[in-house]
Each structure stands twice: as C-alpha cells, then as structure tokens.
Amino acid sequence: MLRVSPLTLLPLLALALLQLMGAAHGVYNVSRRTFELDYSRARFLKDGQPFRYISGSIHYFRIPRFYWEDRLLKMKMAGLNAIQTYVPWNFHEPQPGQYEFSGDRDVEHFIQLAHELGLLVILRPGPYICAEWDMGGLPAWLLEKKSIVLRSSDPDYLVAVDKWLAVLLPKMKPLLYQNGGPIITVQVENEYGSYFACDYNYLRFLAHRFRYYLGNDVILFTTDGASEKLLKCGTLQDLYATVDFGAANNITQAFQIQRKFEPKGPLINSEFYTGWLDHWGKPHSVVKTEKVATSLYNLLAHGANVNLYMFIGGTNFAYWNGANMPYAPQPTSYDYDAPLSEAGDLTKKYFALRDVIKKFKEVPEGPIPPSTPKFAYGKVALRKFKTVAEALGILCPNGPVTSLYPLTFSQVKQYFGYVLYRTTLPQDCSNPKPIFSSPINGVRDRAYVSVDGVPQGILDRNLLTTLNIRGKAGATLDILVENMGRVNYGRAINDFKGLISNMTLNSTVLTNWTVFPLDTEAMVRSHLGDQEASDGDHLDGQSAFNSSDFILPTFYVGNFSIPSGIPDLPQDTFIQFPGWGKGQVWINGFNLGRYWPTVGPQMTLFVPRNILTTSAPNNITVLELESVPCREGPPELCAVEFVDTPVIA
Numbered sequence: 001m002l003r004v005s006p007l008t009l010l011p012l013l014a015l016a017l018l019q020l021m022g023a024a025h026g027v028y029n030v031s032r033r034t035f036e037l038d039y040s041r042a043r044f045l046k047d048g049q050p051f052r053y054i055s056g057s058i059h060y061f062r063i064p065r066f067y068w069e070d071r072l073l074k075m076k077m078a079g080l081n082a083i084q085t086y087v088p089w090n091f092h093e094p095q096p097g098q099y100e101f102s103g104d105r106d107v108e109h110f111i112q113l114a115h116e117l118g119l120l121v122i123l124r125p126g127p128y129i130c131a132e133w134d135m136g137g138l139p140a141w142l143l144e145k146k147s148i149v150l151r152s153s154d155p156d157y158l159v160a161v162d163k164w165l166a167v168l169l170p171k172m173k174p175l176l177y178q179n180g181g182p183i184i185t186v187q188v189e190n191e192y193g194s195y196f197a198c199d200y201n202y203l204r205f206l207a208h209r210f211r212y213y214l215g216n217d218v219i220l221f222t223t224d225g226a227s228e229k230l231l232k233c234g235t236l237q238d239l240y241a242t243v244d245f246g247a248a249n250n251i252t253q254a255f256q257i258q259r260k261f262e263p264k265g266p267l268i269n270s271e272f273y274t275g276w277l278d279h280w281g282k283p284h285s286v287v288k289t290e291k292v293a294t295s296l297y298n299l300l301a302h303g304a305n306v307n308l309y310m311f312i313g314g315t316n317f318a319y320w321n322g323a324n325m326p327y328a329p330q331p332t333s334y335d336y337d338a339p340l341s342e343a344g345d346l347t348k349k350y351f352a353l354r355d356v357i358k359k360f361k362e363v364p365e366g367p368i369p370p371s372t373p374k375f376a377y378g379k380v381a382l383r384k385f386k387t388v389a390e391a392l393g394i395l396c397p398n399g400p401v402t403s404l405y406p407l408t409f410s411q412v413k414q415y416f417g418y419v420l421y422r423t424t425l426p427q428d429c430s431n432p433k434p435i436f437s438s439p440i441n442g443v444r445d446r447a448y449v450s451v452d453g454v455p456q457g458i459l460d461r462n463l464l465t466t467l468n469i470r471g472k473a474g475a476t477l478d479i480l481v482e483n484m485g486r487v488n489y490g491r492a493i494n495d496f497k498g499l500i501s502n503m504t505l506n507s508t509v510l511t512n513w514t515v516f517p518l519d520t521e522a523m524v525r526s527h528l529g530d531q532e533a534s535d536g537d538h539l540d541g542q543s544a545f546n547s548s549d550f551i552l553p554t555f556y557v558g559n560f561s562i563p564s565g566i567p568d569l570p571q572d573t574f575i576q577f578p579g580w581g582k583g584q585v586w587i588n589g590f591n592l593g594r595y596w597p598t599v600g601p602q603m604t605l606f607v608p609r610n611i612l613t614t615s616a617p618n619n620i621t622v623l624e625l626e627s628v629p630c631r632e633g634p635p636e637l638c639a640v641e642f643v644d645t646p647v648i649a
Contacts, residue, residue, distance in 0.1 A: 035177045035184045037219060037240065039264040044305070046177075046184075053184070054300070054357055055082035055122055056311025057271070059131065060110040061091050062334055063314045063344075065103060066610035068110055070369055071312050071344050072117050077368040078339065078350060079357035082120035082184065084270075084307045085110070086129040088137035089164055091320075094415070096141055096160075099167055111175050115182035121175070122270075122307060124187040124223075125168055127161050127206075128493075132277050132322045132330045135486040136190075136493050140415040143408075143496055150494055151189070152197045158205060169213035178217045185219040186210065187270075191244075193224040193234025196491045203236040223270040226254035231261050244271030244309070247287060247295035251302060269299060271309035274349065275337030279328040284601040284648045286337045293352040300360045308353070312340035315606050318591035319416035322488030323495070327445065327461050329485040331602040332593030333648060343572055343606050343646065345371035372609075375571040377642035382558035382622060383635065385527075388420060388480055389453065391555060394523045396420075396516040403513050406499035409483060414517035417584075419498050421479040422514040425451065425471050425505065432468035433506040435477075440465040442501030445484040448553050448625055451475050455550035458626070469505075477510070479503070480553050482625065484594075520623065525589045528619045553583075553625045556638060559617035570612035573642045574604035577622075579629025580640070586621040587611055598626070603647035 036045045044051045056075050063071055075083055087107055092100055101107065114121050128151055129137035139160075142148055148156050175181030188206045210220055224234035226243040235241040241261040245254045255267050274292050276285035299306050313336030316322075323329040335342040339350035346368065357363060388395065401412050406421055427433070429451075437443050437459070447459040451471035458464055459479075471477070479499065486495040503510045562569050575585065575592070582596040590611040597603050612618055620640065630638035 053082040055307040057084045057309040078354045079363035084122040087125040090139040121182040136488040143410040152199045153201045193230030198233035226257045242268035242270040246273035247291045267304040281599040289349040310336040310338040321485040323485045333602045374644035376644040379639045379641045380560045381639045382556035385555040385557045388553045395518040400514045400516045409497040412517045418518045420516040425475045428473045436466040444497045446482045448480040524586045556622045562614040570609045573607045576604045581626030583624040601649045
C-alpha cells in the first residue's frame with residue numbers, strides 16, 4: 001500500500017479546498033478552462049486544443065423569453081457551436097439609475113441557458129451596438145444635455161458609461177469561460193471606425209474599464225467593416241481586430257485588410273450577413289440562399305471563424321426600432337431574411353447552411369425542433385374608444401408642461417412614443433395659411449395636425465415639411481408628434497425628437513405651448529377591457545370623421561376569445577390591418593409594435609402565443625393615426641384579422 005505523509009497531502013488538500021470554494025462561487029475547473037489566441041498558428045486554443053467557432057447572432061431582446069430555448073436549440077442543431085448577442089444599454093437602464101434585468105431582460109439567464117445547451121457565447125455589450133435598434137442601444141436620456149458628444153471622451157458621456165459598465169460587467173464576469181461560463185470573447189464598442197469621432201482616448205477608456213471588471217484573461221476584440229480606413233479608427237492595441245462583411249465581398253481581400261492590423265492570429269468575420277435590414281416604404285430585403293451558402297463554404301474553407309448575422313432576427317417590439325439617414329426608420333419585423341424566420345420557423349436557408357457546416361464539423365444528431373404551429377383566429381371588430389385629445393386625462397395623468405417655445409421629448413423626459421403640443425392660432429386662417437418648422441426638418445419625426453378637433457394633415461421630417469391649415473384666431477392647434485425611432489448609425493445618433501425648433505404660422509412664430517407627454521403604456525394597461533365608446537361618437541357621423549381626408553388619432557378596442565375545444569391553443573399568429581393606415585397595436589397590454597400597411601413592406605405583425613390567454617377574452621388596443629376602413633361604412637368594417645402566414649412584401 002502506498003503511504004503518503006501528511007505534509008505531502010497538504011498541497012492537495014489546499015487545492016481541493018480552493019476548487020470547492022470556486023464551485024461555491026459559480027467557478028468550476030478554473031485550472032482547466034482556458035480560451036486563448038494562438039498567434040503562431042492563426043487559431044484559438046480552447047483548453048489547450050485548437051478551436052474554431054461557427055456562431056450565429058441572436059438578440060434576446062428581440063425574442064420573448066418564452067422562446068429563448070426553442071431558438072437556441074434550433075441554432076445548435078444547425079451545427080453552430082457558439083452564439084453571439086448584443087446587450088442594449090437602453091433596454092436595461094430606461095431611466096438613469098433604474099436597472100431592469102428580469103423577465104425578457106434577464107440577459108444572465110439567457111447566457112446561462114445557452115451554456116446549458118452547450119453553446120459558447122460571444123458577447124457584444126456595447127455601450128453602443130447599432131443593430132438597427134433605437135439610438136444604437138444608447139439611452140435617450142443622455143440627450144438631456146444637448147451638447148453631449150456621444151461615443152467620445154466627453155466627460156458627461158464617460159460618467160454615464162462608467163456607471164453602466166459598473167453594473168453590467170460584474171454580472172458578466174462569472175459567465176466568462178475562464179470562470180466556468182460560456183463567454184469566450186467580449187467586444188469593446190462596435191464598428192467604431194464608422195463613427196466620425198475617431199477618439200482613441202475613448203477606446204482606451206473602454207479597454208481599461210473592461211479589463212478592470214473582467215480581468216486580463218478574457219479576449220477583448222473590435223469589429224469593423226473590411227476597410228483600412230474603418231479599422232484605422234476602430235482598433236486599438238491589445239484589442240483583437242476582426243472584420244465584418246457579407247456574401248458579396250471578396251473573402252481574400254477582406255481578410256487581407258484584417259491581416260494589416262492583425263498579422264497573426266485567427267481570421268474572423270464577426271458579422272457574415274445572411275440577409276439584410278428593411279426600411280418602411282422599401283421592398284423587403286432578400287439575399288439568395290445559394291449565394292450565402294457558397295460564401296459560407298468559402299469562408300470556412302479559408303479556415304476562418306465566422307458569426308452569421310443574423311441567424312434569427314426577431315422583432316422590434318414596442319418602439320425599439322432604429323432608423324438610418326437620410327431618415328428612414330426600420331419596421332417592427334427584424335426578420336432579416338435569416339435562416340430562422342422572425343417567428344423562429346425553419347427555412348430553406350437554414351437547411352442549406354446546415355449542409356455547408358456539415359462539411360466542416362459534426363452537427364448534433366437527433367430531431368430538429370419544428371417550426372411552431374400557427375393559428376388563424378380570424379377577424380376581430382374594433383370599436384372607437386377615444387381620440388387622443390379626449391383621452392388626455394388618462395394619457396397624461398400628471399398634467400402637461402407649459403413653455404414659451406416647444407420642448408423636445410428629452411426635455412419633458414418622454415423618450416418613446418408620442419407627445420401632444422397644443423397652442424392657439426394667433427391669427428385668422430379662414431383662408432388656408434402655411435404652418436412649418438424652422439429649420440425645415442424640425443418635426444421629428446411625423447406629426448398629426450388638427451385645429452379645434454378638425455384634422456388638417458400631416459407633417460413629416462423628410463417629406464411633408466409645410467402644411468396649409470384653416471381655423472379662426474384663438475382656435476386650438478394640436479400637433480401630435482410621433483417618435484418613429486432614433487437613428488442607430490453614423491454621426492446623427494444624437495437624434496432629438498419632437499418639435500426641435502420653432503413652429504411658424506404664415507411667418508409668425510407660435511408661442512405659449514402646452515406640452516402633453518403621453519403615457520400610452522400605462523393607459524392601455526389600466527383600461528384593458530374598457531369598451532365604452534366616447535360620448536356621442538359612434539363611428540357613424542361627421543363628428544368622428546368630418547370632411548377631411550384624415551382622421552383624428554384615435555384609440556380603438558376589441559377582444560377575441562381563443563376557441564375552446566381545439567387542443568394546443570393558444571398558438572402563434574400574425575395580425576394584419578386591412579384598410580387601416582398607420583399606428584400602434586397592443587394585445588393584452590403587450591406592445592406588439594408599429595403597423596403601416598399603406599407603405600409596407602411589413603403587412604403583418606408577429607404575435608407570440610405567450611402573450612395570449614385561453615382563460616379570458618384577449619384585449620386588442622389600436623392607436624390609429626391616419627385612416628380607418630370604416631370611415632364611410634358600418635362600424636364592423638373596423639376590423640383586424642389574425643392569420644397563420646406572415647406577409648412581408
């Protein structure tokens with residue numbers, strides 16, 4: 001029998017104790033878990049062994065928590081060994097110092113879920129993410145200081161970023177691969193070379209804070225377009241430089257650009273585009289499956305690490321969509337023509353890319369989770385509830401703000417949705433007189449104008465900058481302004497909303513404004529099931545619609561019951577708006593997002609089954625801004641319809 005002295009056992013006992021202490025703090029097998037750059041052989045080393053990731057982008061904030069596991073499992077079954085996700089700052093800190101990390105915002109649970117499914121995680125925590133997300137993920141409350149220079153060494157910006165990173169990054173540290181979690185690499189900022197500031201001190205600040213909170217072992221990286229100019233301003237020593245490009249790019253040339261900044265180390269395409277983004281009023285973007293599959297094959301044949309952006313796009317629920325310049329907002333759907341559809345359905349592209357991945361690595365055996373079933377619940381008639389003006393008491397319970405000149409959304413601490421601006425006409429406009437903003441793009445982004453309750457027309461940031469209005473001196477002028485999504489890319493991300501300049505009527509500056517920040521979310525939640533029409537206004541006379549080509553922005557309500565006797569209900573569905581113009585829709589208080597079928601390309605909105613109920617009628621609330629199908633017909637024509645197939649033209 002082997003005899004071991006107590007002195008020999010002491011180091012072993014100490015090591016065992018340390019491992020037990022590590023396990024108690026969520027850190028496992030620390031000594032055996034490493035993820036490193038192998039510069040000499042242009043690869044990663046995972047626990048000392050050669051490793052390449054084939055990853056896909058998924059944004060937890062665009063998918064209900066209810067479906068996280070389904071989507072992640074489908075990604076794993078496609079052969080991916082990693083997923084990539086952003087962390088949008090504004091999603092987690094909607095007000096300064098108010099942090100939200102529960103429910104659909106529980107990013108830690110999402111990462112842990114990926115870990116449990118055997119997927120590694122590439123984390124892109126911002127503070128700026130772009131991602132076709134409102135303001136690129138930066139919180140709108142930063143704009144309360146008008147002069148702030150975002151994504152720079154501006155002290156006010158750095159203070160806010162530092163506070164945010166001090167909250168987020170400690171949550172991420174236990175989830176690093178070295179600490180027993182799935183996170184293998186972490187991005188510092190995002191495509192910074194595409195931003196005008198080119199502020200290396202800002203990048204150094206971020207790199208220092210990331211190292212401070214995450215330690216020296218984690219691989220920190222940057223991502224920029226495959227252009228020498230972009231990488232010059234987007235990279236920093238000790239941050240590994242990666243590139244992004246799509247199927248149309250020359251792979252060899254793109255990686256030659258990366259090699260100028262990283263002569264050795266793994267080749268990485270951090271965003272290989274499987275599709276592309278949409279804008280309202282433009283055709284749905286489609287990238288051919290064969291083109292994506294061929295390019296992915298060539299990327300993998302190069303030995304490159306690749307992340308497919310997007311593998312599933314998801315949905316811009318509520319008001320979270322971004323916009324590009326010249327001002328063009330993105331729709332509610334973020335389908336992206338990705339391998340998994342917005343609703344998580346398997347597509348031809350999914351199986352084509354899986355077949356490509358099979359040629360380079362084993363894919364998991366077993367059944368792939370199927371596309372979720374969809375149900376067409378049919379038409380649901382809606383009734384008029386109240387116009388916005390009639391509902392001001394419940395939309396703005398704390399009362400309005402008065403100001404000599406218009407105030408922006410930020411100045412009244414209203415970051416999303418709508419603000420109503422009210423004043424009186426200082427002169428007679430029996431003959432139409434022009435109203436416009438100065439400068440001409442001072443309406444951000446779309447405004448619905450009425451005088452004494454009579455619709456006058458629409459002002460638009462880009463297209464409709466002057467409007468002739470009628471009314472008597474002293475009449476009430478209402479301008480309901482919609483924030484259609486903040487710019488998410490480029491120098492215009494400091495995108496102030498509302499009336500950002502003076503309004504002029506026939507060369508006279510309008511003054512003495514009453515400003516109503518509208519809390520649509522609270523109103524919808526507090527009046528679910530309130531089906532009473534407003535007094536004397538039953539969709540059957542000129543009091544509702546008058547002779548104008550437009551309607552007053554108005555709430556409509558209705559409900560529907562899930563059929564009883566059919567198993568496995570509720571199921572996912574899609575809602576469409578035949579004959580409606582433009583607006584916002586809620587189901588059971590959940591803000592599904594914007595609809596705008598008159599311009600497309602999105603004609604239906606995805607309705608995930610987790611927001612539906614079989615135990616009571618499901619409430620629908622619609623805020624219609626422009627036109628309704630029952631304008632010149634019976635009230636029952638004001639109907640929406642639930643269908644089982646999405647329509648994105």
